[in-house]
Amino acid sequence: MAANSVNAEAVKDTRSKRTRRSRFSDQVAHGVFLVCAILIVAIIFGIFIFLGFNGLRMFQDPAAKNFFTSTNWAPTDDVPSYGALGFILGSVVTTLLSTIIVTPLAFAMALYMTEMAPRWVNTLLRPVLEVFTGMPSVVIGFLGLIVLVPWLTKLAAPIAPSAANAGVGWGAATVILVIMILPTVVSVSIDALNAVPESVREASLALGSTRWQMMKNAVLPAASAGLATAVVLGMTRAIGEALAVGMVLQGDTHLPDGPFSLGWFFQPNINITNAILNYFSEASGTERNGYFMLGFVLLIISFLFICLSRYIASRSVYK
């Protein structure tokens, strides 16, 4: 009996030792993850505060009052003007347009890959897509300049105000953005669709749905949160893209003359990142703060996009 109790003691002892050890490693892991989380939050807030602080300083200059109301950006004139509406319009238009083009294409591709494609097509296409996701933007921009722009010049010359410049501007920028964000959106969409439980498909088919009805009424709504994330990831990449887009935009600081028309897409034009890329390194004073402010505006716009997608996702039928 005595021996028995000693044995039990020993077992208890090693067990508690093991528990203590695993509890310790638990705490270490907890600490490490907490530090990582804090670091990420600190970096994000740091960027927000830095950009916001530097950007908002431009409004100390009374001439900067027209930032959100004017399209006249002329910081080096005798009477400086800081109207950034043209830049903002450029970024929003190209981003929205490319997203509108990409979304149905990407969803169709993703549906094909997850619901219809034979396995070997999947194994072949997935790696290709993933390689495409990481395509450096300078490569795409260069290809755009060499291949896309001359081609668009020929195509759009009849409707462009200047035949020689028909290939550059918002039109070319939109095509570049479509090429850049499509793989990202498709990739994330596939993951979202794959995450839909098989039971959803089976239930839908059991109720007598055709394949298309199953996709439309069961799979897509079930994956809506993930699909919205895919679109937002694409949008944020599109709005932040500078180099490739700048190479084919070629505008200075002015929106095209005259009322908004189709021709605006086929002549040199502007957006936020192009302005920052071209002028930030040479700027000083209020102008420099103005480019910080433009960067801040970009952040705010992406933030709004994300809010919008969260809202859409929250209305999902499956929760």
Place this chain on the structure above:
Amino acid sequence: MLTKWRIAIILTALAMLSVLMAACGSDTGGTTASSTPAATTASTSNMACEKGNLGTGGSTALGPLVQAAAKAYQDKCSGANITTQLTGSGAGLKGAHEGSLQVGNSDSFVNLTKNPEYKDLTDNQVAVVVFAVVINKDVTGVTNLTSAQIKDIYTGKTTNWKAVGGPDLQISVISRPDGSGTRNTFEKYVLGGTKESVSGASHSTAKTSGDVATNVAKKSGAIAYDTVDFAKKNNLTVVKIDGKDAIADNVKTNDYKFWNIEHMYTKGAATGLAKSFIDYVKGTDGASLRQQFGFLDLSAISSDAIAAKTPKPKHG
């Protein structure tokens, strides 16, 4: 199974790529090795080697020369580490003023009325850069433009090549961004102090010299400006300005106006590695490099011409 397949496919793709590269490489492999400029003057010079780190940056026009000189300097003097950023003249001056760079390369003199804080920068003039007005090959029959014609084009008054003796073709005007050293020189000495004011559909902006070359070559009826060296290397069509060719003899006498002095600004007087390197760039050791990149020597230019490019001091 799935992952194995994927790995197999990626490996196959990589293998195919490497075969392709090897195939292409064998054609050109022989020529690339020997193209480094030979430092022939090394034995005759008595340059003082300095050790340490040196950050230079700024002008994209002067950049290639500084980069090549940095490479040659480091080859000769072990322990020296020189970096060069091509960020634009304004950024170079700002870097030198704020201390992030030890040497700021600039195409133009510091403008103390615009940036009074730059009075702490010391000017080291190293070479003369020659620019050129270049046009697209579709523009036949135009070999010369007067300053007035160029000014009309860049202020939007002339929009068709017919008006300056060319074909009936719309002029597609290409600018560098405001603040570019090349653009400053162009506005100051070709447009006579007028700022570019052309805008609209036929006007576009190219960020770098490379973009300028691609655009001038591809855009029908295009006109732009860049360094003579770059225009030559990209086979662009150079026009005369006021009947003068963009050649050394015309620059020396300032008959050809589109050139400028290249500066390497330092905060205070240059010392140590900065001084040694600047002396190398402008001295006899750098002569072959200057020639290779299309720069002229300051000593070759007449003093009248230098004076014409030097801003008059305000007081006295």
